[in-house]
Amino acid sequence: MPVFVYEARDAAGQLKKDKIDAPNMRMATQRLQEQKMAVINIKEQSGGMAQADVLGWYQKFKKVNEQALTVFSRQFATMINAGLAMVRCLDILSEQTEDKKLQQTLIQVRRDVEGGSTLSNALSKHPTVFSTLYISMVKAGEMGGVLDEVLERLAGFMEKDFALKKKVKSALTYPVVILVMALGIVFFLVTYILPTFVTLFEGMNLDLPLPTRILIGSTKAVRNPMILFPLIALLVVGGVFINRYINTPLGKKQYDLLKLNIPVFGLLNKKVAISRFCRTLGTLLSSGVPIMQALEIVGKASGNEIIAMTVGKIRESIREGESIASPLGASGMFPPMVTQMVAVGEETGNLDAMLAKISDFYDTEVEYLLSSLTSMLEPIMI
DSSP: OOEEEEEEEOTTOOEEEEEEEOSSHHHHHHHHHHTTOEEEEEEEOOSSHHHHHHHHHHHHHOOOOHHHHHHHHHHHHHHHHTTOOHHHHHHHHHHHOOOHHHHHHHHHHHHHHHTTOOHHHHHHTOTTTSOHHHHHHHHHHHHHTOHHHHHHHHHHHHHHHHHHHHHHHHHHHHHHHHHHHHHHHHHHIIIIIHHHHHHHHHHHTOOOOHHHHHHHHHHHHHHOHHHHHHHHHHHHHHHHHHHHHHTSHHHHHHHHHHHHHSTTHHHHHHHHHHHHHHHHHHHHHHTTOOHHHHHHHHHHHSOOHHHHHHHHHHHHHHHTTOOSHHHHHHHSSSOHHHHHHHHHHHHHTOHHHHHHHHHHHHHHHHHHHHHHHHHHHHHHHO
């Protein structure tokens, strides 16, 4: 039977640290509560202190699985909509989820809510798990008294966003696997097969064509440690330098611009970015988040400096009493169709619904583009 290490205060208010045997964490917490103890922290004991330290360090820096968070959001929305008490919902979901970090987080959120904290405040204590967008939408739902509706919208948003990412990854997996296998085969041929032919050609004393001489030179270079090791070191140093440069403000801006303009894949990245921008902003606005705060959240959540700069110009435009559509069109990133639909949404007062339609349209565009890219890359890779 699993052993759980806990910290709790007894009826006299004394802090107690001990262990308890129980089939699962929920039963362990229930047994402690039956003993009139207020549980502060509880976790399953690992095989040893060193292992516990390693696991604790790993859990601290490990990210919550996006699919697990999406499933939690949908189930949480369904339970709240069905009328279950929030503490009860969090208790059930913390027991049900298989993601350890999310489980520990939900246990702490449940304790905070049980102690009188609002759900948004409890979630804000875990910024590595719940994004600013997530917390802001929950807060707007609490203030408007429509938390169940907001949670439904949030769950729908996360499901569509996760589905879009999954489509892109799954579509690119096959070409990447083929490319890796092709490079592996080429390395095997150059390293083990071609040297046999090199010896044969050298013994014939023939005047070989330039491509053949280049191939023979490459084979010798790959098998020569004096050339191979410096080349590997140069590649590693170059990779580290490029990575550091990308992490600088100027480097990140140029890298994000390159991602949007690179041939073939630039169009895909741009369509995905437009879809996410419209869906995120539309979801926030429909949930009652003020437009200035919504734009700030969208800029931070975009992950792209070019989009963040465009969002900053939109905020400045709104402060000056202008529309959203003008800076969108001036950015050069958003097609005329998007700017025109946004302008119509502003004029009719249905901006959130119009943004949702734009997002759905670009989701379909991404699917078509991925299908075309996969069909085009397959013969190239083969």
